[in-house]
Amino acid sequence: MTQKEPHIVVLGAGFGGLEFCKHFHDPTARITLVDRTNHHLFQPLLYQVATAGLSAPDIAQPIRSILSDRTNVTVLLDTVRDFNLAERKVMLEENTLSYDYLVLALGGCTSYFGHPEWEPFAPGLKSLGDALHIRSRILLAFEKAETEPPPDMHERLMTIVVVGGGPTGVELAGACAELARHVLKKDFRRIDPGQAHVILLEGTPRILSNLPPELSASAQRQLEQLGVQVRTNTKVKNITEGRVDLENGETIRAANILWAAGVSATPLTKKLGVPLDRAGRVQVNPDLSLPGHPEVFAVGDMALVLGADGKPVPGVSPAAMQMARHAAGIIENELAFRGATKRPAFKYWDKGTMATIGRSAAVAKIGRFEFSGWLAWLAWLVVHLIFLVGFRNKVAVLFQWFYSYITYKRGARIIAGPEESEPC
């Protein structure tokens, strides 16, 4: 490759980074896409891997095979270490890349609101590794309850606390309740998983606070019908091994504490030397470029952009994909016209919000329309199947859902990995 051709470095192969590569069509430019994993992860379904509904490969696609026919795209499995924006360089673990344009799409990570010490006791759900770890922990707790003689341990082993009443927390809590009360119910002899407690803790007055109050109320009703104990206005004071201390002085003991309360931008944004908000997001210009660096764009969860309503654009996949297409358009345009042109400001188109709770149970707001229950659930299924990357995955997931809906079973109730292997 000649050094003449412009080089675009894209960091992160999530919804933003991948969308950029798919929608950047100028073949004269060379793209290097860097991710620390070998797969694009469909995060909206990650909670179903954590609750034994889907297997990891069902919601992940090798980045290379997605972009296999894009010969001007090179994919590197590598980890970003630092930036030198002045010299237009990115330092990776194995490589150092020089760029003409840089697209930052590194996403976010679980935030413990200044309590990183809680992480080992209350895992978050960001990667496939997290999901498989949580799946093993939940399944092992019920197995342990069946083998443990002392009944006083049973309640603790059969209690799952989910911290945070956003979409992820709601979906996790609903899926955990279904797992215990329907899927595991008949499979144990000494314990009754139907007696399991699933407790959803939300610090504010209502769950799904990004939705209208009536939908929040509906979601809470649907969760309670599944047997989830929803506790709003309930703040966490401290978390230790198997124990949650609330600000009201109460203590909950639970073998599984899942953290779905906070997301912040990747800590790498601190190395950019540009203004960040409290969540560590980059305060980008209206065109999504970095202040003082028109050749650097930030998209997705790590970018702070204000929408038409003056509120920050939410950290959801449609927003990341829209930002990526916006940046791609600007760069294509400048390459075509050999230099800076007038750059349009990014406009976010809110396609709506959905959260699923369980079988035939969900809430959705699409434009002016608000649904809940079966119709919202169906809409949720269709939208997620459409956006799931890869034909194989679409078919596999559709089959899993159909199978689970009919049989009340889950296809991935497997404890694999270190937990499983005894020295032999």
Added chain:
Amino acid sequence: MTQKEPHIVVLGAGFGGLEFCKHFHDPTARITLVDRTNHHLFQPLLYQVATAGLSAPDIAQPIRSILSDRTNVTVLLDTVRDFNLAERKVMLEENTLSYDYLVLALGGCTSYFGHPEWEPFAPGLKSLGDALHIRSRILLAFEKAETEPPPDMHERLMTIVVVGGGPTGVELAGACAELARHVLKKDFRRIDPGQAHVILLEGTPRILSNLPPELSASAQRQLEQLGVQVRTNTKVKNITEGRVDLENGETIRAANILWAAGVSATPLTKKLGVPLDRAGRVQVNPDLSLPGHPEVFAVGDMALVLGADGKPVPGVSPAAMQMARHAAGIIENELAFRGATKRPAFKYWDKGTMATIGRSAAVAKIGRFEFSGWLAWLAWLVVHLIFLVGFRNKVAVLFQWFYSYITYKRGARIIAGPEESEPC
């Protein structure tokens, strides 16, 4: 439960232990089935999980859900620690179980012929954890070759050595060659996975030595057509990190060294205090009971039984299942007649042997009939689908195979777990 009803403890939920529970019908007896994992693993397809063709849950089923409607069976996830045959007790990690009958079905594990120090450098393939670990290692090596500047490292990173030319070794080598030469081929820019080396090392004069010589030769031809370098009469002297030293003084450097050379019985047999063979197998009576312990049976890979031909019955799943049914029949009979009756001797019915090499490539011997190539491959597919436990898994695996056959892609090319998660 009253102490009156006879208690049968079954250790291990592999082919033997599970078959025993399925075929023991006396409802007056209480069965406790113990396994250290929560799933029954279909080991014949484990190599496809290791080579990214299938996902872990496709070949594993929760033991509890398989036996969900067998209310007299209690399943415990626990680990066997020791035996007290005199007092008819089994000591587990969490429990101690008293039994009237004990069925040992603990299987085997990878044996390094007195070189346990080789294990970290040449992982074996026994559990789902092993398979996922090997999958990650193989995929990571190619990723590393793409990012590593020094080309002298490429050959090492793109070399896979499989030690042992038995069915597992042959299937692993064939699947690795297909993975590199067909599946990964178009997805890299800096390296050509088509140049990958897959080397199969066999110490004896021919691979698949349990099959007739002409089938061994055919298997070798089919492997070589796939690009596998088959080296017979080649003994390993030493294995260290990324390096295999052969007895002929030669050294092979390979990022991935897979061990498929030896299987021995579980080390737990040493704690039984009965005669063992060199592979640690229990030398059982013709009725499969332990010498001096008519109430204890050993079945499957941990039992040494001589077939009609005077040779030991091979450690294959049909043998384990036949032994399990034999033991179940004897126990049912004795319970029905309240005491010892004449016990028949176990007779092994050899259903044949098969090994698959790649798409449309396999060898099979069924009775007097010997096949190779497409027909053997089709027979292999059908047999494995029929015996795979669980409707969901049958459909999922059939779909995966169909998908891979049509697209030359693999559905589980995912590096998940610790390798993936960066501290965030």
